[in-house]
Amino acid sequence: MSVSPTHDEPAVTPGAWLALAFAVVFFSGIASGDSWYGIFDFTTLNGAFGRVVSGVQLNDGTLTTSTISFRGVGGHGAMDGFLFALGLIPAVMFALGMINVLEHYGALRAARRLLTPLLRPLLGLPGHTGLALIGSLQSTDVGASLTRNLAEQGEISEDERDVFAMFQFSAGAMLTNFFGSGAVLFALVAADGSVVVPASIGSCIAVMFIMKIVGANMMRLCLLTRRGKTATPPVTRKES
Secondary structure, eight states: OOBOOOTTOOOBOHHHHHHHHHHHHHHHSTTOSSSGGGGGOHHHHHOOOOOEEEEEEEETTEEEEEEEOTTOSSOOHHHHHHHHHHHHHHHHHHHHHHHHHHHHTTHHHHHHHHHHHHHHHHHSOOGGGHHHHHHHTTOHHHHHHHHHHHHHTTSSOHHHHHHHHHHHHTTTTHHHHIIIIIGGGGGOBOTTSOBSSOSOHHHHHHHHHHHHHHHHHHHHHHHHHHHHHHSOOOOOOOOO
């Protein structure tokens, strides 16, 4: 049974809710890994560039090789920046293509209907930023490209764009970076057998996410303060 539309907005059909559910799984990293369900994960399908041989060593009669990325090492300046940007193109194109497909099936309408009551009081953002928010937790490139797309289409205002950028800037790609490099700290054990990091993974994720919200609301406060200071006071005329 479809949800009745509000104003001139099309109805949110069951297919739209299904598309939204797929988008959440696809961009959140829930299905990441080497198992078969990795086909439903953005990072897994995005893949990686091949590596090139950088050196050959002969150790105890065994020939071994070392590899590096196509960017090489020691690059700098505009040329290295060009190669860095070139490496971002596939992820950005893939993300925008998937968002256009999901938008066609109503995922953004469903996100707007579901997330606006939550994101408005929490971050001051409309619900259709939900997919970009979820994507930014896994990839900074996805979050940035989707946010720019929303801003260029007029879906979010300049202030909302700044607040959303602040949310993403703090602990960027939180899930990917934390589980890819930070989670190893929880396996460290001191010489006396005690755990080096006396905290759980869940508590650390909660702290990062809460502070992202705090940072976004600090930006909201700064924007409100600036608007109050730059507001033009009413002109009063003196009576002759």
